[in-house]
Amino acid sequence: MSAALPDETGDAIHLDRIVKRFDGALALNHASLRVRRGTVHGLVGQNGAGKSTLIKLLAGLHQPDEGRIEIDGQAYDRLTPHRVEELGIHFIHQDRLLVPTFTVGEALFLGREPRITGTPFLDRRLMQRRASEILDDYFGVKLPNSALISELSTAEKQIVQITRALLDQPKVLVFDEPTAALVRREADILFRLIRRLRDEGVTIIYISHYLNEIEELCDTVTILRNGEDVATLPLGETSAAAIARLMVARDIADMFPKRSVTLGKDILSLDHLSSHGKYQDISLTLRRGEVLGLTGLLGSGAKDLIRTLFGLETATSGQIEIDGQPARSANPAQAVDRHLALVPEDRRGNGVALDLSVTENITLSSLKRFTRLGFLDFNGERSEADDLIRRLEIKASGRNALVRTLSGGNQQKVAIAKWLSRHSEVYLLDEPTVGVDIGSKVEIYNLIGDLAARGAGIIVLSSDLAELIGITDRILVLFRGSIIREFVSSRTSPDDVLAASTGSSEVLRHVG
Amino acid sequence: MTSIIDETAPPVPRSANTSAATSTWLADLGTTLRSGAVFILLAALLIGFSTAEPAFANLGNLMSILQAVAVVAILGAGVTVTLAVGGFDLSIGAIAASSVMAASYAMIVWGLDTYATVPLVLAFGALIGLVNAFLIVRLKVPDLLATLSMMFLLSGLQLIPTAGRSISAGLILPNGTTASGAYDPAFLLIGRASLFGIVPVSVVLMALVAIALFVLTERTRIGRLLFATGGNEIATRLAGASTARLKTLAYVISGTLAALGGIVVAARVGRGDVSSGGSLLMDAVAAALIGFTVLGKRRPNVLGTIVGAVFVGVLLNGLTMLNAPYYTQDFVKGAVLVGALALTYGTGRSTSS
Numbered sequence: 001m002s003a004a005l006p007d008e009t010g011d012a013i014h015l016d017r018i019v020k021r022f023d024g025a026l027a028l029n030h031a032s033l034r035v036r037r038g039t040v041h042g043l044v045g046q047n048g049a050g051k052s053t054l055i056k057l058l059a060g061l062h063q064p065d066e067g068r069i070e071i072d073g074q075a076y077d078r079l080t081p082h083r084v085e086e087l088g089i090h091f092i093h094q095d096r097l098l099v100p101t102f103t104v105g106e107a108l109f110l111g112r113e114p115r116i117t118g119t120p121f122l123d124r125r126l127m128q129r130r131a132s133e134i135l136d137d138y139f140g141v142k143l144p145n146s147a148l149i150s151e152l153s154t155a156e157k158q159i160v161q162i163t164r165a166l167l168d169q170p171k172v173l174v175f176d177e178p179t180a181a182l183v184r185r186e187a188d189i190l191f192r193l194i195r196r197l198r199d200e201g202v203t204i205i206y207i208s209h210y211l212n213e214i215e216e217l218c219d220t221v222t223i224l225r226n227g228e229d230v231a232t233l234p235l236g237e238t239s240a241a242a243i244a245r246l247m248v249a250r251d252i253a254d255m256f257p258k259r260s261v262t263l264g265k266d267i268l269s270l271d272h273l274s275s276h277g278k279y280q281d282i283s284l285t286l287r288r289g290e291v292l293g294l295t296g297l298l299g300s301g302a303k304d305l306i307r308t309l310f311g312l313e314t315a316t317s318g319q320i321e322i323d324g325q326p327a328r329s330a331n332p333a334q335a336v337d338r339h340l341a342l343v344p345e346d347r348r349g350n351g352v353a354l355d356l357s358v359t360e361n362i363t364l365s366s367l368k369r370f371t372r373l374g375f376l377d378f379n380g381e382r383s384e385a386d387d388l389i390r391r392l393e394i395k396a397s398g399r400n401a402l403v404r405t406l407s408g409g410n411q412q413k414v415a416i417a418k419w420l421s422r423h424s425e426v427y428l429l430d431e432p433t434v435g436v437d438i439g440s441k442v443e444i445y446n447l448i449g450d451l452a453a454r455g456a457g458i459i460v461l462s463s464d465l466a467e468l469i470g471i472t473d474r475i476l477v478l479f480r481g482s483i484i485r486e487f488v489s490s491r492t493s494p495d496d497v498l499a500a501s502t503g504s505s506e507v508l509r510h511v512g
Numbered sequence: 513m514t515s516i517i518d519e520t521a522p523p524v525p526r527s528a529n530t531s532a533a534t535s536t537w538l539a540d541l542g543t544t545l546r547s548g549a550v551f552i553l554l555a556a557l558l559i560g561f562s563t564a565e566p567a568f569a570n571l572g573n574l575m576s577i578l579q580a581v582a583v584v585a586i587l588g589a590g591v592t593v594t595l596a597v598g599g600f601d602l603s604i605g606a607i608a609a610s611s612v613m614a615a616s617y618a619m620i621v622w623g624l625d626t627y628a629t630v631p632l633v634l635a636f637g638a639l640i641g642l643v644n645a646f647l648i649v650r651l652k653v654p655d656l657l658a659t660l661s662m663m664f665l666l667s668g669l670q671l672i673p674t675a676g677r678s679i680s681a682g683l684i685l686p687n688g689t690t691a692s693g694a695y696d697p698a699f700l701l702i703g704r705a706s707l708f709g710i711v712p713v714s715v716v717l718m719a720l721v722a723i724a725l726f727v728l729t730e731r732t733r734i735g736r737l738l739f740a741t742g743g744n745e746i747a748t749r750l751a752g753a754s755t756a757r758l759k760t761l762a763y764v765i766s767g768t769l770a771a772l773g774g775i776v777v778a779a780r781v782g783r784g785d786v787s788s789g790g791s792l793l794m795d796a797v798a799a800a801l802i803g804f805t806v807l808g809k810r811r812p813n814v815l816g817t818i819v820g821a822v823f824v825g826v827l828l829n830g831l832t833m834l835n836a837p838y839y840t841q842d843f844v845k846g847a848v849l850v851g852a853l854a855l856t857y858g859t860g861r862s863t864s865s
Contacts, residue, residue: 310750336752350750353743355811364740365751371733418751 011073012037012172012203013058013089018067020053025408027053029227030067035172035220040194040204042214042235045224046247046464051207054224055174059091060084072171089172090165098149098157105131105145108164134163138193155186162193173197174205179213180298191217209297211240211502223247241499248466248494256470257442258489259449263473264288266324267457268309268426273318278304279481282318286426286457291448293468293489294461296478296501302461303345305478306428309459310342311335322426336365338426341419345431345461347408351415354404358396359385361403361414366421388417393443409440416447427451427458433467445471465494477501547808549855550816554823561830568833575712581825582714583608583773587796588803588817589725590769594655595800595812596729597755597762598742599648602659604770605793606666607640611774613670615699616679616784623693630699630775637771638764640666645760663793671786679784695782703779714776718818721769726814738762739811791842798845799824802852810856824848 013035020028028050035041045051056062057069060079069076071087098107105124108131114123128145135141139159149157158178165173175194179187194204194217206218214221215235222232223246231246268286273279279301286292296302307313309320311329320327322338329335332342344350352361362385363370370380385399392413396406403414412432419427429448433441448471452458462468468475469489477485477500485500545552562569587604594601611633618629640662647658675686683691706712729735740748741755749755777788802823803809803816827848828841836844 331754332750333752333754342750344746344750350744350746353740353747356740356743360736360740364736364748364753367733367736374732374734375727376731376733376736422752 010037011035011070013205014068014070014073015054015058016068016070018054018057018064018069020050020057020062020065026227028057028064031224031227031229032067033222033229034232035203035205037203038198038201039219040198040206040217042218042221043205043207043224044209044211044214044221044243044247049224049247050227051224052176053227055091055176055205055207058084058089058174085168088168088170089174090168090170091174091176092158092161092165092178093176098160100148100150102149103145104143104147104149104152104160107149107160108145108167110164112168130167131163134166135159138163138166138196139189155182155189158182158190170202172203172205174207176207177209178206179208179210187213209502211243214243215240240502241495244495244498244502248498256467257446257449258471259453261289261449261452263290264455267322268327268459269319269321270309271319271321273305273308273315273320275301275304275308275313276316277481278313279478282483284476284483286459288425288455288457289452290474291452291458291460291472293472293475294459294478295463295465295468295475295497297463299480300478300501301481302478303430306342306430306459306461309335309426309428310340336422336424339422339424340426340428341365341422341424342428343412343415343419343430343432345434347412347415347435352403352411355402357400357402358389358394358406358414359399362388362417362421365418366423369421384421388420392417392420392447407440409436409444412436412440412444413447416444420451425456427456428461429458430461431463432460433462433464441467465497469494469497479503543808546805546855550802550806550819550823550852554819554826557823557826557830561826561833565830565833568830571710573829573833575706575710575715577825577829578715578718578822579712580829581799581821582712582718583776584792584795584799584824585718585818585821586721586769586773586776587792588799588821589721589814590766591796591800592803592812592814592817593725593729593738593762594766596735596738596742597759598745599655599759599762600659601641601644601763601766601770602656602793603640603644603662603666604766604773604796605789605791606663606670607637607767607770608774608777608792609789610640610666610670611637611771612778612781612788613674613679613784613786615775615778616695617673619695619699620679620681620683620693620784621673621685621691624696626696626699626702629696633775634768634771637767637769637774639767640771641764641767642760644767645763648763649756649759674784676786678786680782700779700782703776703781714780717772717776721772722814722818725765729814734758734761742812795821795824795845798849801849801856804856805852820852 011034013033015031015033017030017032018028019026019030031050031054033043033054043051043054053062057064060081060083063078069079071089076083102110105127109127114126115121116123131145132142135143141159143152143156143160149160152160178190182190194206198204206214208214218235220232220234221238221243223230223243225247265288266285267288270282270284273282282305284292294302294305304313308315309329311331311334314330315328322340327338329338329340335342348354353364359381363381367376370377370384382399388394389396389399394406394413394417395410403411406414433444436444448458448460460468460472469492472489475487475489475492475497476483477487477497479501487497567573587608590604591601614636615629615633618624618632624632644659644662647653648655674683677683681691681694685691702713702717707716729738737748737753737758740751740753741758745755773792774789778784781788799821800812800817802820803813804811806813806816806819809816824845827844831840831844832838
């Protein structure tokens with residue numbers, strides 16, 4: 001649809017030195033991405049490296065603060081999602097776009113329904129025919145146009161998304177973690193499709209955490225780290241191991257003020273804990289003063305394990321003990337009574353109540369301490385809030401400020417302060433620094449160190465491996481529901497841990 | 513910015529730090545005006561109406577205004593509690609109406625006295641609240657749908673025992689016999705008597721409900737947790753509170769207060785009319801929503817709800833005295849509600865997010 005002449009360099013997409021800030025935090029720092037026409041181009045990076053920001057800029061969902069976006073050699077100032085689709089760029093993302101109550105036909109043709117010529121009526125026959133042509137040709141499957149999206153499997157939903165894009169004869173297809181919810185056989189079908197589309201001249205951008213997929217599928221890969229593109233390499237000259245090393249920085253160890261704490265008695269122990277279909281046979285002990293790292297890809301079972309400890313899921317077998325007492329909690333209230341604390345990943349959704357004040361959030365789990373005969377002790381609450389605001393250096397206009405008005409880092413401090421007020425002893429921190437600026441990150445690391453020094457036991461779940469190594473004593477790697485490796489944090493490197501969590505240890509061992 | 517700031521100061525958006533002192537001053541003035549808007553308007557109305565019609569300002573009329581809004585305020589307090597937990601109870605009007613029928617039936621058909629009828633009807637309201645909570649909390653039916661269905665169900669249910677007839681002394685039952693009971697005179701006092709000949713009993717009830725609910729929601733741990741549940745249910749549950757119980761409590765309170773409202777209506781009317789309670793739901797919800805603006809709280813609050821109900825009552829009473837036709841009443845209520853919501857949501861939203 002674009003009138004531009006084919007670009008001599010052969011670039012389908014060129015994002016040139018893009019800078020993007022969110023609330024002052026630098027998400028992209030002169031990041032570039034140059035994708036040649038008719039290739040499969042991988043895009044990798046740890047969480048927070050800037051992948052999704054870059055893709056959202058390309059999708060027209062954000063505008064860059066600096067830098068140029070060129071599509072087919074032509075620069076565009078203000079891209080909108082609509083314009084991007086007109087230019088033939090389509091995005092396949094597992095939880096986007098599809099309305100569950102629509103039929104396959106409605107979803108496929110949403111917004112560009114063909115009409116019977118000269119009438120306002122939908123040309124249902126044409127819709128059915130074009131859809132089944134593509135479904136049959138590319139996937140060899142039949143999906144009735146009248147089936148509801150909500151009745152489809154994840155793989156089938158993805159097929160619908162891809163088909164929707166193919167109906168438009170796309171020039172560029174962007175796949176964002178397409179295999180996260182697919183079984184191997186479905187992924188193989190997807191890979192065959194991607195290769196075929198490339199051979200037909202479609203340009204593919206492929207984003208994945210699974211480095212073995214990148215190795216298998218891509219012609220070129222761009223590695224992002226901390227908002228910069230650190231390398232763009234042809235796959236022939238590199239390997240999953242080399243990519244892993246590039247993804248994690250080595251020189252930022254100073255960022256992590258790890259304290260040495262003398263470990264105390266066991267505070268938490270898990271004995272052969274299993275949950276059907278989620279994790280199996282997990283045994284571990286956590287000592288007072290210890291910071292234990294837990295990591296694994298989506299679906300590794302690490303999240304489920306944390307949820308089980310806090311009473312949000314139940315284990316099918318095995319034991320949990322806290323201070324030597326059985327401690328399988330049926331609900332969060334029981335877990336809180338056992339001095340467990342959970343700081344969830346989705347801070348705004350689950351961690352804090354945005355429209356309540358800092359004070360109300362801080363005392364939420366410890367209100368019993370601030371209650372006399374059922375009545376609230378406002379003075380007690382105030383001094384507790386002031387105390388914690390000072391100790392944690394929470395930056396707010398005052399204790400009555402709504403948490404909504406705080407920055408991400410300070411919201412997270414409020415979420416943690418809630419548990420300090422509760423005098424919790426076992427802290428479960430799920431991605432504690434996601435979306436937090438660097439300054440606040442260091443403050444949160446210090447806080448974790450303080451808690452350990454006071455004798456708390458801490459489990460940190462993080463996919464930021466440099467962080468995990470920097471602040472923990474030990475790291476357990478979960479893969480498909482089992483602990484497959486244990487590392488002593490001071491004697492490992494991010495690429496070792498990454499290799500273990502992506503299941504590509506073998507590759508690494510070969511490379512050295 | 514970490515220093516302790518004046519308690520009453522509103523949260524200062526980060527950008528305000530750099531802006532000129534004048535604009536801060538203006539913003540403060542704006543906030544003050546917004547939080548006091550309802551009171552300022554109320555004062556203006558009182559002065560305006562008394563000037564235009566001196567009879568408006570006499571004690572008797574003021575009490576009759578309060579009496580007129582008592583039922584709406586009582587129901588509104590219940591609405592406030594369900595709004596606090598992030599829910600909504602559409603069934604309160606129907607609960608009140610069924611309670612009118614239930615009270616009448618208990619006295620006229622079963623021949624019960626006040627001391628049996630009142631607890632029975634309150635228990636009925638609490639039970640409906642419990643059923644609502646079961647649908648919403650256990651079966652995860654969306655609150656609006658659950659209570660809408662309950663509204664339907666009750667509107668029909670109240671017709672069944674009397675085969676669609678209104679209930680008054682000498683009612684002929686579906687089986688052909690004549691009911692022998694009558695309204696207990698003590699019961700009628702709830703709707704018709706006045707304390708010291710000045711303050712109507714219903715106004716006293718309204719005040720008691722207001723105080724009890726205010727203390728519960730603003731001064732107790734349970735109240736805090738109710739608001740926390742509405743603010744972020746998951747975070748509250750993760751903090752160790754049983755949000756299921758809190759929501760159940762909210763619907764039970766709402767149902768019980770609606771039944772109390774029905775008792776007051778029954779005691780005032782002295783019969784069980786099938787059509788009673790028509791506009792109660794809308795009026796109570798309006799009062800609670802107008803209440804958001806009171807004192808700049810921008811969240812459901814009992815004091816605000818009572819003020820909201822009184823505000824609408826004063827406006828309607830004054831307009832009636834000035835011979836505004838009755839059919840303009842709903843328009844006036846709607847206009848007030850629109851204005852209040854615009855004030856709550858449209859202005860002064862913190863810009864930093």
